[in-house]
Amino acid sequence: MSLCSDRSDxxxxxxxxxxxxxxxxxIQDNVLEEILTLNANTEYLRRFLHGSSDKELFKKNVPMSTYEDVRPFIQRVANGEPFDVISGKPITRFLLSSGTSGGKxxxxxxxxxxxxxLNSSTIIARSHIDGLEHGKGMEFNFCTPENTISSGLPASAATTSFFKSDYFKNRPSYWHWSYTSPDEVxxxxxxxxxxxxxxxxxIVQRDEVVKVGAxxxxxxxxxxxxLEKFWKEICTNIRSGSLSMWIADISCRDSVSKILGAANPExxxxIENECNQKSWEGIIPRLWPKTKFIESIATGQMAQHIPTLEFYSNKLPLISSSYVSSETMFGINMNPLCKLEDISYTFMPNLSYFEFLLVDGGKKIEIVDLVDVKLGCYYEPLVTNHSGLHRYKMSDILKVTGFYNSAPQFRFVRRDNLALSVHLEITTDEELLNAVGRAKMILESSNLMLMDFTSYADISIVRGHYVLYWEPKAKYNNDVAEIDNKVLVDCCYVVEESLNxxxxxxxxxxxxxxxLEIRVVQQGTFDALMEFFITQGASSTQYKTPICIKSSEALAMLEKKVRARFFTDKSLLLE
Incomplete structure (x- = not known):
C-alpha cells in the first residue's frame, strides 16, 4: 500500500x-438495544425481562452482577449446553483472565x-509522532497453548485468541506498522x-525499529x-548466521532463519560492545537508535515498573494506548504523549454498553449512564457486552478527568478488591504503589533499582504488620546488589509515613x-513467582505481579528466597 493510500486510511x-x-x-442507546434484542430470550435475562428488550425495564429489573453470579451459567455452556443459556449469538470460544489481579x-x-x-485500529500515535510509516515495531507479543474444554470450544487468554484469529491474520496493512518478528514467532x-x-x-533489523512495545x-x-542473560548467544547466532539449536519450533525456526540471513560479524x-558496557542505562536507544517511543500499558499496578523501564530507555516517550480487559475493550488514550500521571482513556461508546456506579467516600450509591458521569467523580464501571455479561461489576475504580467531544475520559485509579488491612485501616493498591514509589527514590540513591515487589498483611502475631517483599538489582549489571542496612530501614519509614x-x-x-517490614529476596525471585502462578493456571502473556499476595503457597515460596529483613526504627509523627 502506498503512503498516500496509507494516509487516507x-x-x-x-x-x-x-x-x-x-x-x-x-450510539450507547443503539448498542443496548442491539444487545437486548439479541439476548432478551436467553435463560439468564429471561428471568428479569420475560422476553422484553425495553431499556427502562432492563435498568429496573436486571441486577448488578459479579463473576460468582454468572459463573454457573458460563460453566453450563462450557460443559456443552446450548449457547442461549447466556448469549443470543453463538459462543465461539472462552477467554481466560490473567488470574493475578484478584486471585482465581x-x-x-x-x-x-x-x-x-480488538481489531479496531488505533492510529493515535501516528498523528502525534512523525516518521512511523517508514519503520517497524519490535513488539513482544506472545501466545499460550489453547485448552479445549468439554463443549469442544477453545479457551485461552484474550491476546492468544486474537493473534490466532482471522482478524489478526488478515489485518489490513494500515492497521499497524510492520513487526520485526514474523507471525510464526x-x-x-x-x-x-x-x-x-x-x-x-x-536486533538484526535494529536500524528499522521506530517503536518498542508489549x-x-x-x-x-x-x-x-x-536479554542480559542471552545477548552473548544472540551475538553468536548473528556472527555465524545460524540459529541456536534449542529453538525447536519448526515454523519459528524457519521464519527467523530467513531474517537472520548470512553471517554478520560487524x-x-x-551489539557485543554495547552489551559489554558496565551499565545498561539507556540500552534500548543504544541498541535500537531510531526508536521514537515505547507503547505499553503503564497504569495501575504496572506503574511500579516505570522507573526501571525509564532507566533502560533513557526516558523515551511511553504511550499507554488502550484500556482493555477480558470482559470488553473500553477505550483509547487520545493524548498519547501526555505525562504518565495524566494518562486517561476516552471510552468508545460502540464497544459495549457502559454504566457507572458512583463511588462516594468508599460507598457506592448511584448508577449513571456513560453520558451522565461528572468531572472529578469516582466510579466503578458496569459492563453489558454482546456475549452474555449484563451490568457486570468490573471492580476497577476510575476517575473522570475530562471529555473528548461528548465522550468521557477516565483515569484508572485502583482495583476495588485489592487492599491490605491488619486492624481497622484499609490500604489500597494505589496508596501502596505511591508509598513504594517514594521509597524507590531512597533506594536509587544507593545505585539500586527495585525490580518488583509484593506484599501481605501478617496477622499471625498480636500486633499485625505489613510485609513487603522487594527484589532490588544493581544499576550496573555486573555488580551484585549490595544491601545498605540504613537505606532499607529508611525505605521502611518512607513507605509507612506515606500511607493514609x-x-x-x-x-x-x-x-x-x-x-512495617521489608524482606529483601534473591534476584530471580519474582520470575519464580510468575512461574508458580502460571503452574496454578495464570496466563504467561497477561501476567501481572499481584500487589497483595493471598496464596499461602506463594508466600512460602517467597520466604525461601528471603536474604535480609528490615523494620522501621522510627516512630511515626501524626499530622
Missing part, C-alpha cells in the same frame, strides 16, 4: 473516532464481536523460544533482563499496628 479512521465521540448517547482465573464467553472490537507456544526470537529479529510494562522489563561486534492517616494513627499513638 488514517484520515478516515480519525473521522470515525470523531463521529464516535460526538454521538455518545445515541476467570473464564468469559466470547463471540466474534469481541475480536472485531508470535504464534510459538513456547514463550522462551518466542522471546529469544523476538529479540534476535529486532502488552504490559512488566513484559518489557522482563525482556531486557532476558553487527555482532557492535488511619494507618498512621493505628501505627503511631494507638499502637495497634506493628512496624
Amino acid at each position: 488514517i484520515i478516515e479512521e480519525e473521522k470515525v473516532l470523531e463521529d464516535l465521540t460526538s454521538n455518545v448517547k445515541q 482465573r476467570k473464564m468469559f464467553p466470547c463471540n466474534n464481536k469481541y475480536l472485531e472490537n 508470535i504464534l510459538c507456544s513456547d514463550n522462551k523460544q518466542s522471546l529469544y526470537c523476538h529479540l534476535l529479529c529486532g 502488552a504490559f510494562v512488566s513484559i518489557l522489563v522482563r525482556a531486557i533482563i532476558f 553487527l555482532a561486534d557492535l 492517616n488511619f494507618y498512621r494513627e493505628f501505627r503511631g499513638k494507638d499502637g495497634s499496628i506493628g512496624a
Whole structure:
C-alpha cells in the first residue's frame, strides 16, 4: 500500500473516532438495544425481562452482577449446553483472565464481536509522532497453548485468541506498522523460544525499529533482563548466521532463519560492545537508535515498573494506548504523549454498553449512564457486552478527568478488591504503589533499582504488620546488589509515613499496628513467582505481579528466597 493510500486510511479512521465521540448517547442507546434484542430470550435475562428488550425495564429489573453470579451459567455452556443459556449469538470460544489481579482465573464467553472490537485500529500515535510509516515495531507479543474444554470450544487468554484469529491474520496493512518478528514467532507456544526470537529479529533489523512495545510494562522489563542473560548467544547466532539449536519450533525456526540471513560479524561486534558496557542505562536507544517511543500499558499496578523501564530507555516517550480487559475493550488514550500521571482513556461508546456506579467516600450509591458521569467523580464501571455479561461489576475504580467531544475520559485509579488491612485501616493498591514509589527514590540513591515487589498483611502475631517483599538489582549489571542496612530501614519509614492517616494513627499513638517490614529476596525471585502462578493456571502473556499476595503457597515460596529483613526504627509523627 502506498503512503498516500496509507494516509487516507488514517484520515478516515480519525473521522470515525470523531463521529464516535460526538454521538455518545445515541450510539450507547443503539448498542443496548442491539444487545437486548439479541439476548432478551436467553435463560439468564429471561428471568428479569420475560422476553422484553425495553431499556427502562432492563435498568429496573436486571441486577448488578459479579463473576460468582454468572459463573454457573458460563460453566453450563462450557460443559456443552446450548449457547442461549447466556448469549443470543453463538459462543465461539472462552477467554481466560490473567488470574493475578484478584486471585482465581476467570473464564468469559466470547463471540466474534469481541475480536472485531480488538481489531479496531488505533492510529493515535501516528498523528502525534512523525516518521512511523517508514519503520517497524519490535513488539513482544506472545501466545499460550489453547485448552479445549468439554463443549469442544477453545479457551485461552484474550491476546492468544486474537493473534490466532482471522482478524489478526488478515489485518489490513494500515492497521499497524510492520513487526520485526514474523507471525510464526508470535504464534510459538513456547514463550522462551518466542522471546529469544523476538529479540534476535529486532536486533538484526535494529536500524528499522521506530517503536518498542508489549502488552504490559512488566513484559518489557522482563525482556531486557532476558536479554542480559542471552545477548552473548544472540551475538553468536548473528556472527555465524545460524540459529541456536534449542529453538525447536519448526515454523519459528524457519521464519527467523530467513531474517537472520548470512553471517554478520560487524553487527555482532557492535551489539557485543554495547552489551559489554558496565551499565545498561539507556540500552534500548543504544541498541535500537531510531526508536521514537515505547507503547505499553503503564497504569495501575504496572506503574511500579516505570522507573526501571525509564532507566533502560533513557526516558523515551511511553504511550499507554488502550484500556482493555477480558470482559470488553473500553477505550483509547487520545493524548498519547501526555505525562504518565495524566494518562486517561476516552471510552468508545460502540464497544459495549457502559454504566457507572458512583463511588462516594468508599460507598457506592448511584448508577449513571456513560453520558451522565461528572468531572472529578469516582466510579466503578458496569459492563453489558454482546456475549452474555449484563451490568457486570468490573471492580476497577476510575476517575473522570475530562471529555473528548461528548465522550468521557477516565483515569484508572485502583482495583476495588485489592487492599491490605491488619486492624481497622484499609490500604489500597494505589496508596501502596505511591508509598513504594517514594521509597524507590531512597533506594536509587544507593545505585539500586527495585525490580518488583509484593506484599501481605501478617496477622499471625498480636500486633499485625505489613510485609513487603522487594527484589532490588544493581544499576550496573555486573555488580551484585549490595544491601545498605540504613537505606532499607529508611525505605521502611518512607513507605509507612506515606500511607493514609488511619494507618498512621493505628501505627503511631494507638499502637495497634506493628512496624512495617521489608524482606529483601534473591534476584530471580519474582520470575519464580510468575512461574508458580502460571503452574496454578495464570496466563504467561497477561501476567501481572499481584500487589497483595493471598496464596499461602506463594508466600512460602517467597520466604525461601528471603536474604535480609528490615523494620522501621522510627516512630511515626501524626499530622
